[in-house]
Amino acid sequence: MKKMLCCFIMVVLLAGCASLPQRLMSDEDPVRGKAVSDFNGLTKEAKIKTFAEITRNFENEDLPVRIKTMRGLSEELYEIKKSSEFVSFLVKALKDPDSIIRLKAVEGLNNTGAAASAASTALMEVFENDPIEDVSLKAVQTIVNSGAIDKNIIPIIVKRVKFRVHSTAYADSCFKILGKFGRESVPALMELIQVRCCADYAGGILAKMGSEAKEAVPMLVKMSNDSHREAVMNALEKIDTETWQKIKKQQETEEKRRKEKQEAEAKAIKEEEKDRREAEKAEKKKIKELDEKGIIISRGYDDAGCRNRGKPPNEWKIWGGAFSENNEAAEILGCVRTVHDNFYCCPKGITDRLVCFLGDCRLSY
Numbered sequence: 001m002k003k004m005l006c007c008f009i010m011v012v013l014l015a016g017c018a019s020l021p022q023r024l025m026s027d028e029d030p031v032r033g034k035a036v037s038d039f040n041g042l043t044k045e046a047k048i049k050t051f052a053e054i055t056r057n058f059e060n061e062d063l064p065v066r067i068k069t070m071r072g073l074s075e076e077l078y079e080i081k082k083s084s085e086f087v088s089f090l091v092k093a094l095k096d097p098d099s100i101i102r103l104k105a106v107e108g109l110n111n112t113g114a115a116a117s118a119a120s121t122a123l124m125e126v127f128e129n130d131p132i133e134d135v136s137l138k139a140v141q142t143i144v145n146s147g148a149i150d151k152n153i154i155p156i157i158v159k160r161v162k163f164r165v166h167s168t169a170y171a172d173s174c175f176k177i178l179g180k181f182g183r184e185s186v187p188a189l190m191e192l193i194q195v196r197c198c199a200d201y202a203g204g205i206l207a208k209m210g211s212e213a214k215e216a217v218p219m220l221v222k223m224s225n226d227s228h229r230e231a232v233m234n235a236l237e238k239i240d241t242e243t244w245q246k247i248k249k250q251q252e253t254e255e256k257r258r259k260e261k262q263e264a265e266a267k268a269i270k271e272e273e274k275d276r277r278e279a280e281k282a283e284k285k286k287i288k289e290l291d292e293k294g295i296i297i298s299r300g301y302d303d304a305g306c307r308n309r310g311k312p313p314n315e316w317k318i319w320g321g322a323f324s325e326n327n328e329a330a331e332i333l334g335c336v337r338t339v340h341d342n343f344y345c346c347p348k349g350i351t352d353r354l355v356c357f358l359g360d361c362r363l364s365y
Helices: 002-017 020-024 029-040 044-059 063-072 084-093 099-111 113-129 133-146 153-162 168-180 182-192 199-222 229-239 241-292 303-308 323-333
Strands: 296-299 314-319 343-346 354-357 360-363
Touching: 020 029, 020 044, 044 084, 063 099, 084 099, 084 113, 099 113, 099 133, 113 133, 113 153, 133 153, 133 168, 153 168, 153 182, 168 182, 168 199, 182 199, 199 229, 199 241, 229 241, 241 323, 241 360, 314 323, 323 343, 323 360
Parallel strands: none
Antiparallel strands: 296 314, 296 360, 314 343, 354 360
């Protein structure tokens, strides 16, 4: 306990030796707290002078020093934070190469309330161009909080949300802003509802506008059957109920026809499969009957003859049964009869359907 007390006394003594700007930038909470209290007790002129001394540290290239400077200008310095000098300093900090500084600068402007309206142009630039989403998001929130929002932000929002994948918080903030402009934002929302990642947001805002977004109806009707159908129809229902009901009925009719077509196609496929199985069964039965008749299939001798006649390339002899039975076996194998009795031109691969032994083959079933 005694040791802790000594340390505290040492901190206080050191704090007393340091200048007020140095103490405001201290890493020690007690020192910084006492410095804030001292700062708030200064005259206005002294505060401005101290503020100027602190901001000079911002010229330092060392990032930790710049971060300490931002912390030194904390929201606890109530009178300074709403001054034009403070706003100007933060606007300059918005261009810092480090995202930590830029974010703290935007947060600082957000804490100034309406005073941030003087920085609206700079904040718009940050919102549009900053590569760090947190910085861009905080910038647009600060613009809204300052009350300095105007319709020039609409095309910037379209640009930001249309070509990037953002967090839900980012998208929510951007589309809430669009909703504040009413009819003026309808063209932008019409553009964004066509973008997959934006469709639900844009459709939701249009739906909230209701009849105020009437100009979007023709485009929504055209989009009523595309990939964003749900968002489009939700918006259309609130904007123009009569048109929505008409399209809804058409969609239900089309959906019914589609299902009927699918069912008919499925039934046809099922019937085809049934016919195929029955045909296979009948063919196997026939092959078995022919095999029982003693049909023999053996290699022929005149391969060239089949090719020269434009028929399948291999000549086979099919014999052992009656003439009609031999022809039936040939038909099953896809063979064509030649001018010679019992000789047929057969396609390649018929051996896959035969069981052979010592040159003589039988039908396989």
